Amino acid sequence: MKKKVVLIQDNKDVLNIMEEVLEDEGFDVTPSLTTEPIEKIDEIEPDVVVVDDHIKGTKKGSEVIKELKSDPETEEVSSVLTSTSFDLPKTAKECKADDFIQKPFDIDHMIDVVKKNS
Template sequence: MEKKIVLIQDNAEILNLMDDVLTDEGYEVISSLTTEPIENIDIIEPDVVIVDDYIQGSKSGSEVISELKSNPETEDIPTVLSSTSPSLPETAKNCNADDYLEKPFDIDHLIDVVEKNS
């Protein structure tokens, strides 16, 4: 059975690139420019959630991850925060993300991060 990834990014080109790469690696990818998939997380049951810190909507990616990690029903879902921010490691730690992905990223590094956390 394919592992599922919820992928939320702020840029359509990066979203499509990441989706293509991860799909080619055999993952089922639920990708979005908004946090809408998070509303259905209990139905999707992802193996990993990757969220950009700067996303459309009222919440940042770090807030989304913090909420997932503070909910007993979703706290065990591995999460990865992505961003171009120089303070990304600290932000990821503060929101309890399992890992982070600095942008721009190397495609092989993206795959490694997902494999390590799924």
């Protein structure tokens, strides 16, 4: 069975590249420019959530991860925070993310992080 990834990014081009790469690696990807898939997390049942910290018009990715990690039903879902922010390691730790991907990212590194956490 394919591992499932919920992929939330603030930039359509980045979203498309990440989706394509992860699908090539055999993942079942649910891509979005909003946090909408998080509302349906029970239906999707992802192995890993990759979310950008800065999403237009919605709560921050770190807040999304913090909520997932504080809910007994979703705390087991691996969460990876992505951002261009220089203090990403600190932010990721504070929201209890399992890992983080600094942008701009190396494709191979991104694949490794998602595989490691799925």
